[in-house]
């Protein structure tokens with residue numbers, strides 16, 4: 367940790383409370399890093415004030431207050447590649463969100479602004495940097511998102527999780543920190559028994575955890591639906607996170623052995639209960655799964671920019687730390703690959719120990735050390 371900045375009253379410095387704005391959202395992959403950073407800042411500066419800024423109608427407007435922080439929403443969305451009404455509204459939304467963001471920044475007057483990617487962080491960080499407020503970007507992926515690329519020139523520091531990010535960002539601003547992971551996942555409190563009780567699972571049966579990323583994954587849900595009999599044949603019980611969009615369709619499969627969720631608020635419990643995991647390969651999920659250290663079969667989303675989930679997963683597969691099945695190969699390959707992993711305890715131990723070697727559990731602290739360097743002295 368860097369030298370802690372003292373903020374106490376004196377003649378020249380009337381009692382000053384630190385203020386931080388965090389902005390990121392759209393998906394859990396941008397929201398949870400921001401929450402992890404805020405939590406670490408709050409533990410170092412208990413009196414500090416925090417404000418989150420997100421996009422109206424998106425996931426952050428629900429998840430951030432649940433984590434105990436205030437959030438304001440901007441009227442903003444992404445630009446789609448097609449000509450749609452939503453797209454034609456984009457310039458209007460952008461202007462409106464820039465004006466609102468400017469007002470928020472002026473009123474809250476933060477000492478540092480932190481952007482973790484997603485629509486809302488664009489206007490917010492743009493207006494903050496115009497007011498010469500230091501901005502920190504946190505890029506989770508090996509392929510930089512468009513918002514962060516646009517903001518990079520004005521950012522003070524850019525915290526990344528992968529090597530080679532100088533292809534997107536000015537090299538002198540890059541610090542490799544890893545991705546922030548919530549503290550309850552870095553130091554889980556519950557053990558497997560507590561987690562089994564939490565989910566109402568049978569401690570004698572092995573558990574498969576299925577994760578579709580923060581929004582859920584249609585193709586993974588279809589796969590799981592078609593393989594319920596196959597899993598039953600192995601005596602497995604399931605924790606199946608199918609996503610808010612798909613919950614109505616899949617909740618009918620809920621039973622003693624199959625626990626179906628739209629979203630898991632207690633990922634710590636889910637990870638503790640699991641013996642084997644099938645997951646999307648979003649950057650946050652990958653960082654968390656490294657810390658968890660259990661056997662993982664990745665099914666990357668093929669629908670993301672530059673196929674970055676496949677790259678995320680490949681970097682682990684190359685180190686014999688996980689296995690991957692591409693969506694297009696699920697039909698011929700999934701059962702074979704799953705059976706190979708599930709039936710070999712040695713293979714599971716090897717995968718679990720190799721993936722754990724890649725964990726960067728101090729990423730959040732490292733990022734906050736960087737933020738501290740920008741605080742007024």
Ligand SMILES: CC(=O)N[C@H]1[C@@H](OP(=O)(O)OP(=O)(O)OC[C@H]2O[C@@H](n3ccc(=O)[nH]c3=O)[C@H](O)[C@@H]2O)O[C@H](CO)[C@@H](O)[C@@H]1O
Nearest residue numbers: 393394395398506579580607629630633648649650651670
């Ligand atoms: C479809 C899409 O655009 N995916 C992107 C999105 O993924 P996505 O939003 O799925 O994000 P990640 O995999 O990075 O992280 C998911 C986060 O949500 C949490 N979680 C998930 C499910 C659940 O039930 N409960 C829960 O708490 C996880 O613990 C994790 O903290 O952002 C990532 C990080 O920028 C990208 O790498 C992904 O490609």
